[in-house]
Amino acid sequence: MTSGRTACHAAMLVATVAVAPAAAVAQSGWGVGGGAATRITTVRRATLAGSEVLSGVVVGGEGRLAAGRFTLRLAYAEGSLHPDGGDTRQQYVEGSVALGLVPLPGLEIAAGPYARAYIVDAIPQRRLLSRLHARYEAAVVGDAIRGHVEAWAGLLHEPSGRAAGSWRGGGVGVSVQPVGRRIAVRVSYMIDRAHPDAGPGPETVEALAITVTVGRT
Amino acid sequence: MTRVLLVLVAGLVAGRASPARAQDGGDLLVQALAAYRALDYDRAATLLRQALDAGGAARFPDSARAEAAVYLGATERFRGRHAAAAAAFRRAVAADPRHRADTLVFPPEIVQAFDAARRSTRYVYVRTARDTAITTGDDAYVVRLYASAPHDLAVTVRSEGVGDPRRLYAGPIGDSLEVSWDGLDAGGRRPLEGALVLEVASGTTRQHPSLVRIPLTARVTGADSLPLPPVPDSLLLPERERAGPAVRALVAGLLGGVAAVALPAAVSPGESTEPGRYGVGAALTLAGLVGFIVHRPGRQIPAGVAANHATREAWRRDADAARDARGQHRPGVKLQVSAGRQTPFAGGEP
Numbered sequence: 001m002t003s004g005r006t007a008c009h010a011a012m013l014v015a016t017v018a019v020a021p022a023a024a025v026a027q028s029g030w031g032v033g034g035g036a037a038t039r040i041t042t043v044r045r046a047t048l049a050g051s052e053v054l055s056g057v058v059v060g061g062e063g064r065l066a067a068g069r070f071t072l073r074l075a076y077a078e079g080s081l082h083p084d085g086g087d088t089r090q091q092y093v094e095g096s097v098a099l100g101l102v103p104l105p106g107l108e109i110a111a112g113p114y115a116r117a118y119i120v121d122a123i124p125q126r127r128l129l130s131r132l133h134a135r136y137e138a139a140v141v142g143d144a145i146r147g148h149v150e151a152w153a154g155l156l157h158e159p160s161g162r163a164a165g166s167w168r169g170g171g172v173g174v175s176v177q178p179v180g181r182r183i184a185v186r187v188s189y190m191i192d193r194a195h196p197d198a199g200p201g202p203e204t205v206e207a208l209a210i211t212v213t214v215g216r217t
Numbered sequence: 218m219t220r221v222l223l224v225l226v227a228g229l230v231a232g233r234a235s236p237a238r239a240q241d242g243g244d245l246l247v248q249a250l251a252a253y254r255a256l257d258y259d260r261a262a263t264l265l266r267q268a269l270d271a272g273g274a275a276r277f278p279d280s281a282r283a284e285a286a287v288y289l290g291a292t293e294r295f296r297g298r299h300a301a302a303a304a305a306f307r308r309a310v311a312a313d314p315r316h317r318a319d320t321l322v323f324p325p326e327i328v329q330a331f332d333a334a335r336r337s338t339r340y341v342y343v344r345t346a347r348d349t350a351i352t353t354g355d356d357a358y359v360v361r362l363y364a365s366a367p368h369d370l371a372v373t374v375r376s377e378g379v380g381d382p383r384r385l386y387a388g389p390i391g392d393s394l395e396v397s398w399d400g401l402d403a404g405g406r407r408p409l410e411g412a413l414v415l416e417v418a419s420g421t422t423r424q425h426p427s428l429v430r431i432p433l434t435a436r437v438t439g440a441d442s443l444p445l446p447p448v449p450d451s452l453l454l455p456e457r458e459r460a461g462p463a464v465r466a467l468v469a470g471l472l473g474g475v476a477a478v479a480l481p482a483a484v485s486p487g488e489s490t491e492p493g494r495y496g497v498g499a500a501l502t503l504a505g506l507v508g509f510i511v512h513r514p515g516r517q518i519p520a521g522v523a524a525n526h527a528t529r530e531a532w533r534r535d536a537d538a539a540r541d542a543r544g545q546h547r548p549g550v551k552l553q554v555s556a557g558r559q560t561p562f563a564g565g566e567p
Contacts, residue, residue: 141508189494193485208493
């Protein structure tokens, strides 16, 4: 993949999350939100030769559809990661779908599949995961500044579906939404760690993201 | 009566009237009465007419002008000018509809002629309190009417130049009549405020009615004695911050900041190299401090104050609308009513 294709995907995501909510959010009982994110991502993982550190910028989008207490979350991101001290660039792609429930105001518990892939010379190295995700968001300064914390845990899967390891992670962030506006800016930090049952060792992904959102995400 | 008239006129000349104009009318009247007693009716008629037409005559009391007009009518009658006499008698009735020819002063012929003229006219004298306060719906603003002769009349009060009139009375009047106004508008619902006009129309249009207008000024000076029921608390927003939001903001910010710093240690100990998490943690901590200050206990909430003001206004409007729908008025509004000088318009014979 090229950086041009990445930009194209990002633009489509932004259009999807920014325009579609405006048409749908007015319907009572339904809530739609979305955002476009830029993430500085760092991957540390064990290899047969020892370990490697990859870093780069990943661009993506996210969407959230709420109907009463139920939610549907979609996310997609991709970008290029560069190894420290190396020239071999790797394409990074991730995507997820999660169905959620809001048992208490601000608290959302969701579950669903998650996929992550590293592509080197058109050969993908995939991670298939399932996760249980909890997220709590609260107003800090009125509705203008809100904060959130999240945590998740899950399983690594082989292509056959068999469990092949564990996975956990968490994140924290703060969003600023000017009074009277539907657009907000969110800064967040997240980190997760996968423990494959087989292979060279664990893999840690860490990211600092800036997300522009529309509606409630 | 002549003595009374002279005393009134002398009093005006000596003190009440403006010097030059009252002097004219007063002197003329004194000279006219002297000529009348000397049976010099031509001179008496001329002087009486000049006295009544003089600028200072308007300052005479109504009863004095009426008496002077009766003298003029008697003088004209003695001169054989019956039409002029009748006109003078009507002038007397117009000045004071309650006035009667004194049977001790004037001969029966004059008294009968005056009574005939009085019965053929329909003038009304209106007496009102110059300045009074009433409670709408409970008290009444009293208007007393004195008629020159029995006839039909209508009494209304309305805002000057606009709005439907509030009809106070329509029907016959004998010698006198008392009419009251409860201070409310044409619909009987709201206080009638501002510049008003009290009108007394005698007769009908076909019968050349006379019209008396009295300017009134009415203003509300007191609140309802029965206030509106209070707005339910469930409809109101907080107007002052309580401790809860401030503490929650501070705790959320501090915990978020700690989480940002401690999260890597919990998930992947010893592997984090992302310094940006400190920025996120600092932002959350700072937001928590700002939230604590913004939501500090006791602080006024402008949005809540504005929303509650709008809610209370809507509540009052709804209450008024409900009263209107039931045909009720706002009870107990204090209304200060001031009356101006009455102005008679065209009057006539039937």
